[in-house]
Amino acid sequence: MSVNIEILSGLGAKGPAAIVVEAQGKRLLLDAGGALHSDDTITWANNLDVDAVLISHDHIDHIAGVAELAENVPLYCTPLVAKALPHNRPWHPLPERGTLEVEGIIVTTGQAGHSLGGVWLHLAVGGGVYYSGDACFESRLFPFDTPPKAVIALLDASYGSYDQPQAHCVQAISEYLYQPLAFPVPETGRALEMALWLAEEADQRQLTLSIDPVIRDNLAALLALPATLRRPGLDHSIRSLLARQNACPPTLMLMCDRSDTPEQWPDHHLLHTGYLTPDRRAELAADQISWQRWNVHLRASHLVALADQLGATQVVPLFTQLANNELNAWHGLLGERLCTAQRLSAHSRLVTLSSLGSFA
Ligand SMILES: [Zn+2]
Incomplete structure (x- = not known):
């Protein structure tokens, strides 16, 4: 063959x-x-x-x-x-x-x-x-x-x-959490795990948090799958997150990735965590946004x-x-x-x- x-x-x-x-x-x-x-x-x-x-x-x-x-x-x-x-x-x-x-x-x-x-x-x-x-x-x-x-x-x-462990990335991102931040993320990808992590961080640091409804829906869809299709031990955290009200205005925002520019979010600093388009690379070079990878x-x-x-x-x-x-x-x-x-x-x-x- x-x-x-x-x-x-x-x-x-x-x-x-x-x-x-x-x-x-x-x-x-x-x-x-x-x-x-x-x-x-x-x-x-x-x-x-x-x-x-x-x-x-x-x-x-x-x-x-x-x-x-x-x-x-x-x-x-x-x-x-x-x-x-x-x-x-x-x-x-x-x-x-x-x-x-x-x-x-x-x-x-x-x-x-x-x-x-x-x-x-x-x-x-x-x-x-x-x-x-x-x-x-x-x-x-x-x-x-x-x-x-x-x-x-x-x-x-x-x-x-590149070969940095995820723990290094998470530590580096956590160092940005002293300020109002907006995270534009792909809504079916890292959005879901970043939502869980940001909820933990927000609780520990007593920061307010808002998670895009589309990301919430996707977390609910994950929860509706057979349990073997997600890592064990997280269902309680997912349910707690889904029951949590969005803060308004929030300190931390997890939002669906669109063609957002820094001008659209004057009260938040944009922190990107994935692939940067040429436009965003230019924004990064001009110090208008920040970037730290989430693996x-x-x-x-x-x-x-x-x-x-x-x-x-x-x-x-x-x-x-x-x-x-x-x-x-x-x-x-x-x-x-x-x-x-x-x-x-x-x-x-x-x-x-x-x-x-x-x-x-
Ligand atoms: Zn992909």
Whole structure:
């Protein structure tokens, strides 16, 4: 059994995800990423011919390109991710953790530790192909499931060779909490775990807090899922948070990420914790906003641990620059396993599936 992979987008830079896996005479598209910046357009979908598309999670750089695909291409995603699809777009359910057949190919999914409803994808072709989508081991809310073995690993390397533990990030963010702060965050991702953390901090410091209703709804949706789809021991904290009234005006605000500017929030300092658009990089350079990362992607040592666990012989770091210094760093981390080609393939007569477990 052989498999051919073409990375249409997402190689060599932080950018929209779109990967075609061709096996058994079928072509599956993994993710359909849209442009990260409003003035960019995507070209990967031009003249694309695929039999089905599988979506890992609902962030724009993984799902917003669905609008460019023909409506009759079968689309698979989890029910919570389907909420972000274009209105009336037909879709088939992917399990949050489990196995199904798509166009004759066995697809296994597991929790990716990154966002509400988000999964990684494993295809039982050519010795196994694993695609992490966006993934993280360090979420206090979203679990990460151990994937089956795979010779090819397409991994979220959004952070490059960065390797700071989440505890350092949280400590650094806590040092900003002496002032009125607004945190613009992706509402299905780190928003949920930051809400729990900010509630604890607000209580300890006797600060007032407001959490966007959309983020509250997403926490309620997480609570409504089977308990094994969230880290244990948090249900009481989530319920307490949902019962808590928003303060008005609050000292701390957790809000859905939009194109907000500092001028729109004159009473709060904006603290960003994730990817910065060029506009925001300019605001940061002008000291109008602050930035401190909250880890939601694999850091370098975790990416290597995942590649080891998969038993991968070809590892592609996705969503990151691969110019000179970065390439050297990845070579040091992955050795001969490093693969930076846009097209790759594997051949195998045997695909081994191991059972799912808790890895991180
Ligand atoms: Zn994401």
